[in-house]
């Protein structure tokens with residue numbers, strides 16, 4: 001069971017108050033993009049053992065979307081952050097590096 | 110004129126370890142907008158007659174009050190008969206502000222759970238720490254009750270008030286009755 005803190009309303013709750021929304025920081029390829037990019041955007045996902053970034057929604061609470069960084073192996077939640085960003089905040093990445101040296105995920109490390 | 114009734118027509122149950130009562134017709138107005146804007150704050154406090162609540166808080170005064178629903182949403186409570194007048198005043202006051210005020214009184218149901226075991230009963234249904242000191246009157250929480258969305262606050266040390274969608278009023282009443290069935294005290298909180 002994950003314990004998440006919503007960065008929008010500040011509530012800390014277990015995962016049943018939230019809803020998972022898939023991989024974080026996807027770059028959208030829409031009409032006019034080439035087939036390979038569109039296929040990657042639509043179907044290809046990270047599936048790491050370890051550090052992972054996801055979208056979550058506080059659906060039974062304030063209703064807002066946010067991002068979470070967690071470990072898929074231990075279910076440790078490294079942190080959550082607001083959705084209005086293209087990348088994880090530097091202090092969160094530093095915190096993850098202290099706990100999981102050498103981690104990388106997608107274009108982040 | 111139609112006969113105005115609440116979802117369960119004032120149902121109540123006192124056979125269990127806490128008393129569950131449907132709240133009579135309660136005026137509720139959803140107000141959405143930038144809560145830091147003076148116009149929004151004034152519209153809310155004028156309609157409810159109480160100060161703005163802080164994050165995750167509820168300011169109540171009898172059947173009137175303001176609850177903090179999210180960073181851009183308030184639920185304003187007022188007497189059922191005052192909703193139309195309050196809404197008209199708010200809409201006028203917010204004419205030049207990006208905001209939304211809607212009467213949701215008939216789209217919601219409300220219950221109280223009261224008695225010394227009220228904390229036990231609620232704690233069986235919500236993923237929230239309801240220990241004394243962790244949740245107290247003045248605080249407000251939107252969460253789920255078993256399988257449906259709900260919000261609640263405490264009106265005194267032994268009483269919770271719940272707001273849920275009208276369409277799930279029967280479910281909430283029944284699930285509260287199950288959580289309060291005789292002999293089911295947990296005595297943990």
Ligand SMILES: [Zn+2]
Pocket residue numbers: 006007008009010011058061062063064
């Ligand atoms: Zn939230």
